[in-house]
Amino acid sequence: MTSLRPLPSVIDFNQLFTAISKLKRLQPHSTLISLLRNLELSGIRPNMHSIGILANSYCHLGRVDFGLSLLAKRLKLGYPFDRDCVIFNTLINGFIHCDKLPQALQLLDQMVKLGFQPDIITYGAIFKGLCRIGDNASALHLLRKMQSGTCEPDLVIYSTIIDSLCKDRLLKEALDLFTAMKSEGIIPDVVTYNSLIRGLYNSGSKVEAKNMLAQMLECNIAPDVITFNMLVDMFCKDGNVDEAQAILDYMIERGEIPNVITYSALLDGYCLRGQMEDAEKLLDLMAQNGFEPNIVSFNTIINGYCKARNIDRALNSFQCILQKGVTPNVVTYNTLIDGLCKANRLSLARQMFKDMQGHGITPNVVTYASLLDSLCKNALLDEAVTLLEEMENNGVKPTVVIYGILMDSLCEAGKLEVAAKFFLDLVLKRQEPDVKIYTIMIKGLCKKGLMDEAIQVLRKMEEDSCSPDDRTYNTIIRGYILKNDLSNASYYCDLMVSKGFKGDNDTF
Structure with a gap:
């Protein structure tokens, strides 16, 4: 267009740039900035609309400072604001987009001081920012302030706040606002109902x-x-996979196209129920309908086979991925x-652990926990200790649960000193x-007949505000019984009962 003579007007270029800006999947903002610069170098003076497009592009790239x-x-080019708050809205939206709510609020204050009145778009951006950080109290306060002003809240604003309240499980407040919204003559849409249905179900x-779904359908x-x-997700989580499949069928019948989320929810439902044949068929259906299964889908299938104790099929699915x-x-x-590990195929688990690292994937605390547990169950304690040390050397912090797995196995094997070392490390x-x-350490000491030391650990436990439970007391009582110290066994039995606990079958 810049080679045409005479040159097209700035309005023509703005129409082109507006069309380009809507191609969001292509992330055109850097391109637009470059084009607008070249336009100015070509001698075409930007107008207010051009400046707005440029500001919007900077904001999408996180450079709200350039937008400001x-x-x-704009003033230098002789374009007064004339109560036009479009560029302010663009910049406020930019701050919200970059999770900079304080700066957005500061700009709003400056805008008001300059004599501009926030419009529905301004308020919408601020509500979006408040709800994004879960500041529902401020959102509700601003809503009340807005209701008493000249710019009345619309459906989008009500729906934004209702969704935020539902996500924070504040269902009473969400339902009250829903009722208030309807009393103001604002008709809820499918977005509003979706938030409430999800919120109620998750709570x-x-x-x-x-009932909310039925109300939505009654309102056409x-x-x-x-x-x-x-x-589909709700039915699958409740174990009603057949109903979930019926929903999928009905959805397709109505002309709604299922997406990867639909298929993933149903796939998860089949795998949770162990219906792996149906899950495999659904994978094929996904591919037929243009949704090539991704790593999340394959992970669901592999997990399903592992839960069904069909590790060979899980490994086949892994090969399929590759x-x-x-x-x-x-x-x-x-x-x-x-x-x-659960299938007691430890050597292959070790090989998979090496393969994982060979492919540049860093093991995390879950990886180490599975291997450590299996090593302990197979009484390979030296290897388990080495693995824990490797874990720490690789910057992965062991959890209390991991320490517990290793310490329990060490105590069972009579390696009390090593277990005590890990307790001290913790x-x-x-x-x-x-x-x-604490109970694991007490059990190890009791097993060795070191009852005085076991009681010292019990006292330290209480000093550290960690209350003993029924297992702790039963362990101590069994320790005294094994030492034929029935007097102390009776004392701790009475103490246990006074705290509301009962003796187990192994104790009595």
Whole structure:
């Protein structure tokens, strides 16, 4: 266009740039900035619309500071604001997009001081920012302030706040706002209902969630793909996979196209139920409908086979991933390593652990926990200790649970001193031992007949505000019984009962 003579007007270029800006999948913002610069170099003076497009592009790239500098440029070019708050809205939106709510609020204050009145777009951006950080109290306060002003809240603003309240499980407040919204004559849409249905279901109010869905349908509000995805997910989590499949069928019948979220939810449902044949068929259906299974889908299948104790099929699925050129991730390897460990195929689990690192995937605390547990169960304690040391050397912090697994096995094997060393490590690293860890140490001492030391650990436990439980007391009582010290056994038995605990079968 810049080679045409005479040159097209700035309006023509703006129409082109506006069209380019809508191609969001191509992330055109850097290109637009370059084009607008070249336009100015070609001698075409930018107008207010051009400056707005440029500001929007800078904001999308996270450079709101460059966008702010355009306010001065606009004035320099002789374009007064004239109560036009479009560029302010663009910049406020930019701050919200970059998670800089304080700066957005500061600009809003400056805008008001300059005599501009925030419009529905300004308020919408601020509500979005407040709800994004979960500041529901401020959002509700601003809503009340808005209701008393000249710019009334619209459906989008109400829906944004309702969604935020639902995500924070503030269902009463969400439902109250929903009622207030309707009393103001604002008709809820499918987005509003989706938030409430999801919020009610996630809070355990399943009946109320279904009632809300029924209310939506009675109001002739058609469910969208998000609604259907929620329903499929809800039915699958409740174990009603057949109903979830019926929802998928109905969805397709209505002309709604399922997306990867729909298929993933149903796939997860089949795998949780161990219906692996149906899960495999669904994978094929996904591919037929243009949704090539991704690593999340394959991880779900592998996990399903591992849960069904069919480790060979899980390994076959892993090979399928590699053949398709899909890159396994840490979840893939963790699932397989855990499955192999549970199937007592430790040598293959070790090989998978090496393979994982060979492919540049760093093991995490879940990886180490699975291997460590299996090594302990196979009484390979020296290797387990070495693995824990390797874990720490690689910068992966062992959890209290991992310490517990190793310490328990060491105590069972009579290696009390090594277990005590790890107990001391735990304390020195300021990882507070829990009741299970203390009880493991007490059990190890009792097993060796070191009852005085066991009681010292019990006292330290109480000093550290970690209350003993029934297992702790039963362990001490059994220790005294093994030493034929029935007097102390009786004392701790009475103490246990006074604290509301009961003796177990092994104790009595």
